[in-house]
Amino acid sequence: MATASNLGFPRIGANRELKTYLENYWNGHANDETFYEHTSKLRIKHWKLQKSAGIQHIPSYDAPYYDHVLDVLELFSLIPFRFRHLDGLTQYFAMARGLSTSVEQIPAMEMTKWFDTNYHHITPEFEKDMHPQLNHNKVKERYLEALQYDIQTRPVIVGPLTLFQLGKSYESIDHSLFLQQLIEAYHELLNELAAIHIPWIQIDEPIFPLNQQDDFYDMAEKTYTLLSKNSPKILFTTYFSQLNKNALACLKSLPCHGIHLDCVRGDYTPDTIASLAKEKEAISLGVVNGRNIWRADLKHILSYLTICSEKLDHEKLMIAPSCSLLHVPVDASLEEKIDPHLHTWLAYAVEKLGEVRILTKALSEGSASVNTALSENQHILQDKRQHPDLHKKELRARMANIKKEDTIRQTSFRERRTLQQKKLKLPLFPCTTIGSFPQTKEIRRVRSDFRKRKIPAHEYEQIIQKETTKVINFQEDLGMNVLVHGESERNDMVEYFGEQLEGFFSTQHGWVQSYGSRCVKPPVIFADIMRPTPMTVKWISYAQSLTELPVKGMLTGPTTIMQWSFVRDDIPRSEVARQLALAIRDEIYDLEKAGISIIQVDEPAFREALPLQRSQWNEYIQWSTECFRLATSGVADDTQIHTHMCYSEFNDFIEAITKLDADVISIESSRSGMELLKAFTTVAYPNAIGPGIYDIHSPNIPDQEHMYRLLKDALRVLDKEQLWVNPDCGLKTRKWKEVRPSLQNMVAAAQQLREEYM
Known part of the structure; x- marks a missing residue:
């Protein structure tokens, strides 16, 4: 009989309880004991929910306080030297957020995107004197905690191959020795779990599909040969990408008890499934999309699963989401204000577990046992396909008439720069910020009250005008050269636009975790x-x-x-992006007509949206850069186009960024130690660039000397006319008491540099 399985559940809670617990703790409104008590209750609630949904393989150790990669670093004592004098939650959160006290300033660890998702993980830092070893065994603790409530769970942990490849070393280390020690630490963990008779452990290796070399597969076989000894049964879990033939061959012979395949991102024939399952005790098929919020086509999936089941023993089949449900909201039944017609299309985590259970029951007991559910599902999908707003003739005609010249600026950057400088008269090393300024509780309350019609429009506008005036005056007083309006009217950089564009709808409870306590509510296309x-x-x-x-x-x-929305699944993503590009092009035209001389078009997800498989890169780069230029190429030569990117690894992607042809690009770089500058040693970036010198994801206040040194580092590879001065990202999540001194120091660092070059 097939079994229902889950790989991970959203951590934040249906009402963002985790966010509340974290911020109360950080603000001193809760002590360690209270924090532990509240987060434990949330975990237990989620385990009970999954059990009641009929899930038989329920994950544990999938609910970190901040980040699952950070949890593994703590588990195996992979603590960078600068944090080792700390302990407990102080150490844990300092690694994630940095630490700023009257006696010390400790920079946080770097964050980057979890593969091609909008979730951010802590980047491991490997140091010469690090010796991986099992620390406090919280994996065992979480398992035993669930067992107290008669809930059998399957612990889940990021695997050693993925952890090692995600890490960075800023000093020379013996990588081979380090990896061997890391594998031995994992083995010790598995031995301890086997000693208390844990039946299965899920080891996530999302790095596995990514076009690895032969020596990687050799290392994988050696690693899992060791890990499988005196261990719980191992479910070797891959997701986010198609496995190539070399990866499939390795997986087939890998000494693990079961494997999980992402059957949404990967296309696997039933014969391939049967071949992989032959030597395994279990094969988990991720057939329900764990990254989008639409109802699955259960009839289509069941047809595929039925053919697979005919080729192998039913007992081996686990039915699961494609990946952890971390990337979707918790419960669509809480949505009360969405058009009832559209509401039926939605499947959040709870509903996806329901779909897993329906498919499992259909395989085990026959489709007749779930006939009502299958019929209802098909009716919903038919209704969705026939919705009158899906296709707009006017837009389709406009898209058909897009010409090549619509996607190219008509003069070179050198010519444009001369015209822009004549118009703008900016100094060397112009200072600006990325966009948003701190959003206080009062501003958020005002926006909420206006949305709920508790205050009239004229009162709301007066408050926003006052806040905008405050932000403008503040920047002028600091000595900034290019100002921003502060975005006090905006709830989110994507949702704000989604609320004003046709073809979108917004949710009330569609929250997903971005990092730590930071949650976003993606609009729905x-x-x-x-x-x-x-x-x-x-x-x-x-x-x-x-x-x-x-x-x-x-x-x-x-x-x-597009990347930060939940996207329709009936047309290619490239087509969705082109539609958005035309909407942005029209907005830029109106801004320029209103006398705005500098227009910034943020693309922080540009690198993130790059396909994981290199074979698909060229196609993505072609349409994504074309969409950016389609949006931005209709302006006059003396209108300056900026863009901004963050959380990105650019060293293998700089040529694609050059193709955007933005006049100025600002990039997150301070937390990575200006690592992006390496790209400019081999590729001469032609346009202007502002490498971020103020890490806004940490409460730490950088001093003038620190930022001055970062700017000097940048001038080793950039001309003085190219360099702009700016923070890493928007300041929305920071407090005014942090922003004031930080920006003062930033402007002072720029002025110090100007005095050297005048």
Whole structure:
């Protein structure tokens, strides 16, 4: 009989309880004991929910306080030297957020995207004197905690191959020896779990599909040969990508008891499934999409599973989501304000577990046992396909008439720079920020009250005008050269636009974790996208009226809006991005017409959206860069186009960024030690660039000397005319008491540099 399985459950809670617990703890409103008690109750609630949903393989150790990679670093004593004098939660959160006290400033560890998702993980730092060894065994603790409630779980942990390849070493280490010690530490963990008779452990190796070399597969076989000795049964878990033939061959012979395949991102024939399952005790098929929020086509999936089941023993089959449900919201039944028609299309984590259970029951007891559920599912999908707003003739005609010249700026950057400088008259090393300024509880309350119609429009606008004026005056007083309006009217850089574009709808409870306590609520793209009216002109124009200095128009780019939304699944993503590009192009036209001379089109997800398989890179780069240029190429030569990117590894991607042809690009770089500068030693980036010198993801306040040194590092590979001065990212999540001194120091560092080069 097939079994229902889950790989991971959202950690934040249906009402973002984890966010509340974290922020209460960080703000001193809860002690360690209270924090532990609350987070334990949340874990138990989620285990009980999964059990009641009929899931037979329930994950544990999948609910970290901050990040699952950080948990593994703590588990195996992989603590960078600068944190070792700390302990407990103080140490744990210092690694994630940094530590700022009257006696010390400790920078946080770097964060980067978890493969091609919008979740951010802590990047492991490997040091010469590190010796991986099992620390406090929280994997065992979580298992025993669930067992107290008669819930049998399957612990889940990031595997050694993935952890090792995600890490960075800033000093020379013996990588071979380090990996061997790491594997031995994992083996010790598995031995301890076997000693208390844990039946299965899920080891996640998402690095496995990514076009590895032969020596990687040799290492995988050696690693799991050791790990499988005196161990619980190992479910070797891959996701996010198709396995190539070399990976499949390795997986077939790998000494593990079961394997999980992502059958949404990967296309595996029933014969391939049967071949892989031949020597295994179990094969887990991830057939329900763990990364989107649409109802699955259960009839289609069941047809595939039925053929697979005919080729192997039913007892071996586990039915599961494609990956952890970390990437979707918790419970669609909580959504009360969505059009009832659209609401039926949604499947959050709870509903996806229901789909897993329906498929499992159909395989085990026959499709007749779930006939009502299958019929209802097909009715919903048919209704979705026939929705009248899906396709707009006017938009389709416009897209068909896009010409090559619409995607190219007509003059070179060198010519444009001369015209822009004549117009803007900026100094060397111009100072700016990325867009948003701190959003206080009061501002968030005002936005919420306006949305709920508790305050009239004129009162709301007066408050936003006052806040915008405050932000403009603050920047002028600091000595900034290019200003921003602060974005106090915006809830989120994607959701804000989704609320104003046709083809989107917003949710109330569609929250997902981005990192730590940071949650985002992606808008939902369900139909063709059009811009009915200007979206940003009113507030940007108001800000510009307050100052003689240039104020940037602030937009989010087409690829990022798409990547950070839940996207319709009936047309190619490239087509969705082109529709968005046309909407942004129209907005840029209106901003320029309103007298805005600098327009920033943020693309922080540009690198993140790159396919994991290199064989698919060229196609993505072609359409994504074309979409950016389609959005930005309709402006005059003296209008300056900026873009911004963050959390990105650019060293193998710099040529694609060059193709965007933005006049100025700002990039997150301070937390990675300006590592992106390595790219410019081999590729001469032609346009202007602002490598971030203020890490806004940490409460630490960088001093002038630190930022000055980072700018000097940048000038080793950039010309002085190219270099801009800016933070890593927007300042929305920081407090004013952190932002004021940090930006003062940043402006002072730029002025110090100007005095050297004048």
